[in-house]
Amino acid sequence: MGNCLNSSARVNNRENSFGGSSRLSAKPNHSSRLSSLTIPSYSNRSFTTSPWSIQTPNSEGELLPSPTLKAFTYNELKTATRNFKPNSLIGVGGFGYVYKGWIGEQSLSPSKPGSGVVVAVKQLKADGFQGHKEWLTEVHYLGRLHHMNLVKLIGYCLEGEKRLLVYEYMPRGSLENHLFRRGAEPIPWKTRMKVAISAARGLAFLHEAKVIYRDFKASNILLDAEFNAKLSDFGLAKAGPTGDRTHVTTQVMGTHGYAAPEYIATGRLTSKSDVYSFGVVLLELLSGRPTIDKTKVGVEQNLVDWAIPYLVDRRKVFRIMDTKLGGQYPHKGACAAANIALRCLNTEAKLRPEMSDVLSTLQQLEASTKTGSTPSASISPSSHTSENRRVQEISAFMRK
Ligand SMILES: Nc1ncnc2c1ncn2[C@@H]1O[C@H](COP(=O)(O)OP(=O)(O)OP(=O)(O)O)[C@@H](O)[C@H]1O
Numbered sequence: 001m002g003n004c005l006n007s008s009a010r011v012n013n014r015e016n017s018f019g020g021s022s023r024l025s026a027k028p029n030h031s032s033r034l035s036s037l038t039i040p041s042y043s044n045r046s047f048t049t050s051p052w053s054i055q056t057p058n059s060e061g062e063l064l065p066s067p068t069l070k071a072f073t074y075n076e077l078k079t080a081t082r083n084f085k086p087n088s089l090i091g092v093g094g095f096g097y098v099y100k101g102w103i104g105e106q107s108l109s110p111s112k113p114g115s116g117v118v119v120a121v122k123q124l125k126a127d128g129f130q131g132h133k134e135w136l137t138e139v140h141y142l143g144r145l146h147h148m149n150l151v152k153l154i155g156y157c158l159e160g161e162k163r164l165l166v167y168e169y170m171p172r173g174s175l176e177n178h179l180f181r182r183g184a185e186p187i188p189w190k191t192r193m194k195v196a197i198s199a200a201r202g203l204a205f206l207h208e209a210k211v212i213y214r215d216f217k218a219s220n221i222l223l224d225a226e227f228n229a230k231l232s233d234f235g236l237a238k239a240g241p242t243g244d245r246t247h248v249t250t251q252v253m254g255t256h257g258y259a260a261p262e263y264i265a266t267g268r269l270t271s272k273s274d275v276y277s278f279g280v281v282l283l284e285l286l287s288g289r290p291t292i293d294k295t296k297v298g299v300e301q302n303l304v305d306w307a308i309p310y311l312v313d314r315r316k317v318f319r320i321m322d323t324k325l326g327g328q329y330p331h332k333g334a335c336a337a338a339n340i341a342l343r344c345l346n347t348e349a350k351l352r353p354e355m356s357d358v359l360s361t362l363q364q365l366e367a368s369t370k371t372g373s374t375p376s377a378s379i380s381p382s383s384h385t386s387e388n389r390r391v392q393e394i395s396a397f398m399r400k
């Protein structure tokens with residue numbers, strides 16, 4: 001995927017701890033601002049304000065107060081995390097450090113460890129404009145969008161240069177850790193499907209709300225105690241196209257290995273870019289391999305390039321399957337899931353399915369696995385031929 005970047009795009013050097021996927025960013029395209037806005041008429045009670053403004057604020061002054069968010073003082077969060085003690089650190093990302101803290105369930109004021117509720121406090125590194133913009137975007141979207149498969153933002157802190165976010169604590173951490181961390185307990189097939197379904201539900205919900213997530217990846221999928229997935233990190237989220245527009249033109253942001261090829265090449269963003277990223281994560285779930293793996297050589301460095309030729313052939317699908325599964329998965333189910341991944345990864349964005357379709361297909365697949373019937377999503381001989389054609393297109397594109 002790295003070779004898909006045009007020359008105006010730069011890759012910032014932060015690499016994740018596993019495969020080597022890194023953040024993408026390009027110079028801002030100032031001509032790309034949306035000039036018209038429509039207010040969607042949602043009846044869904046998950047949108048807390050009505051009418052809901054989809055315009056992302058440019059400064060904290062434009063940030064509309066959200067009735068569901070608490071404004072914390074820095075001192076409160078210092079107390080909640082025991083002075084940001086190193087042993088409270090639960091993760092480090094591109095934009096900051098994540099600490100475990102405790103707050104009162106009702107009062108939301110700092111409490112002693114072991115009393116009240118556990119929270120995750122993300123402290124943004126002081127990296128200027130981009131970090132602040134993403135902080136604002138996150139507060140804007142997560143303050144208004146509520147869904148069982150989106151991580152809950154409890155509050156924020158804005159004091160001088162300090163920017164923090166307070167989330168519900170997700171006890172099982174990120175999917176990335178479970179799939180790729182050395183020594184991690186392998187996740188069984190059923191759990192992988194549960195993660196895929198719940199993450200698909202979160203993404204389908206965002207698309208229904210006309211929001212493009214733009215950063216769908218294993219490290220942003222957090223897991224609760226029962227392995228239900230919740231999407232986190234809304235710093236790159238973007239309002240989808242309105243009116244007759246088919247796409248939003250924007251600076252290329254996201255993560256190498258997950259971003260859709262047409263978005264990297266043109267900066268044209270649609271919800272189908274998220275569908276592509278979903279395909280990559282589904283492939284990671286099936287194969288147990290990270291999207292970019294610099295420890296491998298040749299085509300195996302790039303999961304999509306390597307896996308595509310095997311996805312089309314039900315006799316070969318087992319070759320991409322995670323050996324840590326020990327063969328404990330239904331063969332038909334694996335073929336059907338591979339087929340969904342293949343469709344999501346179509347180079348032709350329009351031919352990718354909608355997330356709502358992906359969700360219902362995955363749900364049918366799960367139900368059919370339980371009853372032992374043939375999943376309707378399995379690869380039929382006729383779709384096989386057209387998938388083969390798509391594979392050739394994809395392979396040709398990748399060779400460019
Ligand atoms: N709400 C949370 N509950 C539990 N753990 C969390 C929570 N939020 C983040 N983490 C942990 O902290 C890690 C870092 O998260 P963060 O979102 O800052 O970075 P990232 O997703 O790894 O990378 P990037 O900056 O590219 O998004 C996560 O991978 C996860 O392990």
Ligand SMILES: [Mg+2]
Nearest residue numbers: 093219220233
């Ligand atoms: Mg993240």
